[in-house]
Amino acid sequence: MVNLPLPKLEEYSISPKTGFLPELPPLAALENPYYAPWEATVSNLQPLLLSRKIRLVVEGLPVLSTDQLETEAEWRRAYLILSFLSHSYIWGDDTASEVLPTPISIPYLAVSKKLDVPPVATYAALCLWNYRPIFPGDSIDCLDNIATLNTFTGALDESWFYLVSVAIEARGATILPVMLDAIHGARENNLDLVVSCLQFFAERLGELTHLLGRMYENCDPHIFYSRIRPYLAGSKNMAEAGLPHGVKYRDGSGNEPFRQYSGGSNAQSSLIQAFDILLGVEHRPTGDKKPSGQETAPHHGVKTHNFILEMRDYMPGPHRRFLEHLERVSNMQSYVKEHSSYGALTVAYDACLHMLRGFRDKHIQIVSRYIVLPAKEQRGAATERTTTARLKPSMASVGINLNLGYRAQPKGLARTPNDRSDLKGTGGTALIPFLKQARDETGEPSIGIWARRLLTDSRISLPGREAESVKIQGLAGQWLDSEDVGGICHW
Numbered sequence: 498m499v500n501l502p503l504p505k506l507e508e509y510s511i512s513p514k515t516g517f518l519p520e521l522p523p524l525a526a527l528e529n530p531y532y533a534p535w536e537a538t539v540s541n542l543q544p545l546l547l548s549r550k551i552r553l554v555v556e557g558l559p560v561l562s563t564d565q566l567e568t569e570a571e572w573r574r575a576y577l578i579l580s581f582l583s584h585s586y587i588w589g590d591d592t593a594s595e596v597l598p599t600p601i602s603i604p605y606l607a608v609s610k611k612l613d614v615p616p617v618a619t620y621a622a623l624c625l626w627n628y629r630p631i632f633p634g635d636s637i638d639c640l641d642n643i644a645t646l647n648t649f650t651g652a653l654d655e656s657w658f659y660l661v662s663v664a665i666e667a668r669g670a671t672i673l674p675v676m677l678d679a680i681h682g683a684r685e686n687n688l689d690l691v692v693s694c695l696q697f698f699a700e701r702l703g704e705l706t707h708l709l710g711r712m713y714e715n716c717d718p719h720i721f722y723s724r725i726r727p728y729l730a731g732s733k734n735m736a737e738a739g740l741p742h743g744v745k746y747r748d749g750s751g752n753e754p755f756r757q758y759s760g761g762s763n764a765q766s767s768l769i770q771a772f773d774i775l776l777g778v779e780h781r782p783t784g785d786k787k788p789s790g791q792e793t794a795p796h797h798g799v800k801t802h803n804f805i806l807e808m809r810d811y812m813p814g815p816h817r818r819f820l821e822h823l824e825r826v827s828n829m830q831s832y833v834k835e836h837s838s839y840g841a842l843t844v845a846y847d848a849c850l851h852m853l854r855g856f857r858d859k860h861i862q863i864v865s866r867y868i869v870l871p872a873k874e875q876r877g878a879a880t881e882r883t884t885t886a887r888l889k890p891s892m893a894s895v896g897i898n899l900n901l902g903y904r905a906q907p908k909g910l911a912r913t914p915n916d917r918s919d920l921k922g923t924g925g926t927a928l929i930p931f932l933k934q935a936r937d938e939t940g941e942p943s944i945g946i947w948a949r950r951l952l953t954d955s956r957i958s959l960p961g962r963e964a965e966s967v968k969i970q971g972l973a974g975q976w977l978d979s980e981d982v983g984g985i986c987h988w
Contacts, residue, residue: 500684501826503677509819510569515637516670517767517816518663522633523626524574525646531565532575534558539578542585543651551589555582558600563607572611573626579605580622581647584728593739595755602746613814616746617731617758620765621813624662638667640711649728657715658725662763664708669768672701676775676829683832688839691832695845702772702852709859713866722871731760764808767816774823776849777830 506513512520526536538545538554545551566572583601587594597605602616609616628643635642643663645656679694732744734757743757763769773779809817833846 501822503680503826504819504822506673506677506819508815509822510813510815511673511819512670513674514670516666516673518625518628518637518666518670519570519573521570522629522637523577523646524570525629527566527571527574527578529565529571532561535561535575535578535582539581539647542581542647542649546585546589546649549590551585552594555586555601556598560600560603563604563611566608566611572608573621575604576608576612576614577622577626577647579608579616580618581649583616584618584730585649587732587740587744588728588730593735594744595740595742596745597747599747599749603748606746606748613817615758615811616756617811618729618761619811620662620761620763621811623729623761624659625666625813627659628663636667638664638670638708640664640708650724652720652724654716654720655725658712658721661708661712661716662766665705666766666768668708669701669705669772672698672775673768673771679775680826680828683828688836688842691829692841692845695829695842695849698775699845699848699852702849702856706852706856706859709856709863712863716867718867718871721867729761731758733757733759759808759811762808762811764805765811767812767820770805770809770820771823772853774820774827775829776846776853777827778850778853 511517514520535558538558542551545554563572563575566575579601583597583605586597586601605616614621627646628637629646630637631642631644637643640657640660643660645659648655648659675694675697679691679698682688682690682694730738732740735741735743743755745753745755747753809820812820829846833842837843
């Protein structure tokens with residue numbers, strides 16, 4: 498049997514030093530004065546959103562051609578700018594706009610086609626291409642040395658939210674070449690090399706979990722929940738927020754269809770999906786059980802549609818194709834099974850699964866703190882206000898909305914306390930159940946008997962009140978946490 502060649506990182510716009518982040522820092526601005534109107538608008542987003550003038554200004558912009566964008570960095574900068582402007586336009590007033598005007602939509606569609614990404618604020622726009630080093634000679638995997646280029650709110654909390662992901666991408670970058678070496682080592686039956694690579698992988702995963710835990714340092718859950726999240730919402734399954742059909746991207750034809758896109762999600766991180774592929778972790782649609790008697794999920798020629806796979810459509814094209822190539826050559830799980838009598842190998846492999854599961858456990862904690870708990874608090878406050886209003890008939894006619902955002906948030910994103918309608922969202926999966934299932938699936942490929950029992954017991958988890966159903970508003974859509982997916986991210 499002839500082995501497929503291993504992927505070469507540089508052929509997929511991936512750096513062995515910075516991974517899926519650009520090896521050179523993203524452009525802070527388009528220097529060509531032709532694009533000055535874009536730069537001037539995005540640099541003034543905060544006052545334009547606060548004054549509710551963002552739509553007026555955007556509608557007055559000239560329709561700029563993309564012909565003067567030359568380098569890949571310039572195309573990425575244009576994509577970032579247009580992503581921020583489009584989401585500000587859609588969500589930056591009392592009601593959501595279901596139409597993007599030509600000054601944004603025409604260049605946005607062209608830039609997205611060039612970069613092979615959808616015209617929506619993806620993880621690439623918000624994180625991968627939205628940072629700068631404070632001290633250029635120092636490492637970008639250090640949160641003390643990176644800053645964002647653009648934000649919606651101007652708040653440190655928003656910058657920190659993006660930058661934690663940037664630091665994780667940077668710190669995890671070196672895992673990619675090391676694990677490609679491990680795949681090669683398995684092909685050559687070099688046990689010691691494979692063990693060494695897996696040990697490095699496990700240790701680095703521990704560092705990523707520590708970085709993820711630093712989210713609490715400078716991102717307040719209530720500020721994130723109420724001020725930042727609304728601008729990250731997509732146009733898919735957003736009927737309750739005022740976008741029943743999605744958004745029309747005006748191109749001058751007059752026959753534009755409605756488009757629906759999921760909002761930004763860390764499930765769009767190619768790095769985390771690469772970890773799953775390298776370790777042989779497979780994710781099923783939420784609620785699907787592993788067939789009885791099977792150690793891992795069955796391999797089929799055509800994969801079942803699920804949210805994690807859907808999120809690959811939101812990755813830059815080269816990164817998506819890298820994952821597809823990696824799937825065809827990944828051999829770690831099968832190699833460890835074949836050599837399970839070699840204790841050091843199984844321990845190293847199971848340690849990787851344990852550390853990746855720990856990363857997902859930490860993520861569940863963060864989602865609970867940043868999404869579920871604020872939603873419960875707002876629901877409780879709304880119930881109390883509703884009760885008070887009933888006691889005061891003169892106030893009852895006013896109506897009470899749960900405003901999930903700052904002043905610039907559209908009313909369509911507010912929730913009414915008595916609205917008990919089921920909220921459908923992206924992917925058809927549940928928030929906490931989805932995350933817990935993804936975590937539990939991480940342990941399924943484990944080899945050692947004790948490790949398999951430890952890593953596949955869903956009862957072994959961090960404490961938290963995760964079962965209660967709460968109505969909350971997601972980035973990619975609206976959902977009920979007992980029904981559908983949404984939230985800050987989906988690892």
